[in-house]
Amino acid sequence: MKANNFKYYVSQAVRSVFRNGLMSVTSIFTVVCCMIILGLFMIISINVNHIAQQLEQQCEIQAFINEAYDDAQVSALQKQVKGIENIATAEIFSKEDTLEYMREISDNNAALLDGYEGEDNPFRDSLKITLKDLSLLKPTVEKLSAVEGKEEVSYKQTVMENILKVSNGIRNVSFWGMLLLCIVSIFIIANTIKLAVYARRKEIGVMKFVGATDWFIRWPFIIEGIIIGVVGALIAFGLISWGYIALVGKANIGIDIFTFKAYNEVAVQMIGMFVSIGAVIGALGSAISIRKHLDV
Amino acid sequence: MITFENVTKVYEDGTKALDEVSFHIEKGEFVFVVGPSGSGKSTLTRLLMHEETPTSGSITIDGTRVQDLKRKDIPYLRRSIGVIFQDFRLLDDRTVYENIAFAMQIVGASKREIRRQVPHLLSMVGLSGKAKLFPTQLSRGEAQRVAVARALANNPPILLADEPTASLPPKTSFEIVELLCDINARGTTVVMATHAKEIVDTVHKRVIAIEDGVLVRDDSKGGYEVESK
Numbered sequence: 001m002k003a004n005n006f007k008y009y010v011s012q013a014v015r016s017v018f019r020n021g022l023m024s025v026t027s028i029f030t031v032v033c034c035m036i037i038l039g040l041f042m043i044i045s046i047n048v049n050h051i052a053q054q055l056e057q058q059c060e061i062q063a064f065i066n067e068a069y070d071d072a073q074v075s076a077l078q079k080q081v082k083g084i085e086n087i088a089t090a091e092i093f094s095k096e097d098t099l100e101y102m103r104e105i106s107d108n109n110a111a112l113l114d115g116y117e118g119e120d121n122p123f124r125d126s127l128k129i130t131l132k133d134l135s136l137l138k139p140t141v142e143k144l145s146a147v148e149g150k151e152e153v154s155y156k157q158t159v160m161e162n163i164l165k166v167s168n169g170i171r172n173v174s175f176w177g178m179l180l181l182c183i184v185s186i187f188i189i190a191n192t193i194k195l196a197v198y199a200r201r202k203e204i205g206v207m208k209f210v211g212a213t214d215w216f217i218r219w220p221f222i223i224e225g226i227i228i229g230v231v232g233a234l235i236a237f238g239l240i241s242w243g244y245i246a247l248v249g250k251a252n253i254g255i256d257i258f259t260f261k262a263y264n265e266v267a268v269q270m271i272g273m274f275v276s277i278g279a280v281i282g283a284l285g286s287a288i289s290i291r292k293h294l295d296v
Numbered sequence: 297m298i299t300f301e302n303v304t305k306v307y308e309d310g311t312k313a314l315d316e317v318s319f320h321i322e323k324g325e326f327v328f329v330v331g332p333s334g335s336g337k338s339t340l341t342r343l344l345m346h347e348e349t350p351t352s353g354s355i356t357i358d359g360t361r362v363q364d365l366k367r368k369d370i371p372y373l374r375r376s377i378g379v380i381f382q383d384f385r386l387l388d389d390r391t392v393y394e395n396i397a398f399a400m401q402i403v404g405a406s407k408r409e410i411r412r413q414v415p416h417l418l419s420m421v422g423l424s425g426k427a428k429l430f431p432t433q434l435s436r437g438e439a440q441r442v443a444v445a446r447a448l449a450n451n452p453p454i455l456l457a458d459e460p461t462a463s464l465p466p467k468t469s470f471e472i473v474e475l476l477c478d479i480n481a482r483g484t485t486v487v488m489a490t491h492a493k494e495i496v497d498t499v500h501k502r503v504i505a506i507e508d509g510v511l512v513r514d515d516s517k518g519g520y521e522v523e524s525k
């Protein structure tokens with residue numbers, strides 16, 4: 001493609017986008033819808049991975065201790081547990097500590113826990129255990145369960161599993177929704193290009209008898225499709241960025257066990273994807289239309 | 297330059313528009329293709345442009361058999377043939393200048409080449425002062441002159457005209473034909489399809505007459521009808 005021609009193609013394409021104003025706006029709007037869903041899909045994926053990593057790091061095992069044990073027995077138990085292969089730390093977390101912790105995390109409702117001090121403390125002493133290698137979680141827990149003096153072992157893996165389950169569900173739904181909307185966008189763009197071809201049929205006739213090559217005639221329409229796709233993608237990117245910053249970006253909120261990815265990191269991953277998918281949708285739409293209506 | 301050998305064209309609906317037509321046109325000739333409406337003149341020009349392909353027979357332009365061209369080569373054939381029509385086919389949303397420049401842009405001409413060539417073409421067709429006007433602001437004769445300038449923009453060796461005067465008043469028609477004669481005098485081969493008897497009878501050039509798709513006469517210095525010879 002000559003540089004001369006490229007300028008010509010782009011100027012023709014831009015002219016056509018404006019000449020076809022209403023249809024261009026409609027197609028851009030469908031691309032925006034499609035890309036917003038793509039954005040949600042990406043945001044969920046990125047954050048689920050991010051959260052899963054954090055949870056893995058903190059995944060903590062709690063082993064409750066037989067209530068009848070005295071301090072000496074408890075420290076003996078702690079030693080024994082520490083001796084188990086793959087266990088990094090095993091801290092004693094007494095029932096008083098637990099009560100204090102519950103108070104802390106219940107902010108306003110902390111008063112509800114008044115009156116549970118001392119003898120009335122409903123919690124149990126436990127060992128908080130972290131592992132060296134998380135992938136060996138299951139066998140380690142089994143070994144741990146064999147140790148006498150502790151009653152049950154609980155760990156947060158189920159939390160993680162649930163988050164993964166829910167997010168996979170959302171991911172699947174948004175993936176199919178996105179695919180559907182992409183297809184809709186492609187056809188609406190194809191229709192827009194069809195109108196553009198129709199609006200310029202006389203010009204195309206002239207081009208043919210003056211000896212324009214097929215690609216010379218096609219390029220402006222393909223670029224017009226790409227412009228529509230990319231503009232739609234950029235608008236969607238703007239909207240999503242705005243929403244993400246408003247919701248999580250600045251405050252970097254999270255639940256106390258994890259945080260969301262910072263906006264910058266999300267944006268970097270999204271922008272390239274958005275622009276390329278927008279361009280591909282646009283190009284496909286024009287290609288379909290050109291095949292059907294341009295006869296070159 | 298142009299050779300038709302037993303060219304037959306049958307359209308998809310079964311209409312036989314040309315029937316075993318043969319002729320040869322030398323480089324630099326001026327040829328009228330005459331015949332009543334529906335005799336096959338436009339079909340002949342469309343075959344030359346490779347807008348249609350012959351059902352049988354062969355067409356050769358400048359040594360190349362047109363039917364043998366690959367799809368991607370057709371544009372290059374068309375660049376060697378400037379063409380004008382009865383209805384001018386100018387783009388109304390572009391000025392005279394831009395209409396002519398358009399033909400050059402299409403073949404990848406540079407801005408500099410365009411700036412040099414377009415004024416030259418405009419003065420050749422006698423429209424030097426009209427570059428900035430739009431086609432709707434021109435008389436029909438002027439519009440056809442713009443079309444001539446556009447047809448010549450890329451210096452084609454052949455100029456093809458399909459009833460270029462059919463929508464023009466008599467005086468203007470003669471002016472356009474004079475212009476075509478001037479262009480021919482500078483070396484361009486001109487083929488003009490027409491059913492304008494007065495013009496053909498006045499200009500005295502070679503006449504190829506077609507009736508119902510059959511070549512009925514080929515006179516080197518003919519008139520429109522046999523009697524008027």
Ligand SMILES: Nc1ncnc2c1ncn2[C@@H]1O[C@H](COP(=O)(O)OP(=O)(O)O)[C@@H](O)[C@H]1O
Nearest residue numbers: 307309311313332333334335336337338339340
């Ligand atoms: N695309 C077409 N399909 C079918 N028949 C056609 C087509 N174009 C022209 N014809 C027919 O072919 C014959 C020759 O037409 P044409 O070449 O246009 O004649 P002219 O230009 O001399 O008036 C006519 O009978 C016309 O109806």
Ligand SMILES: [Mg+2]
Nearest residue numbers: 337338339459
């Ligand atoms: Mg005709």
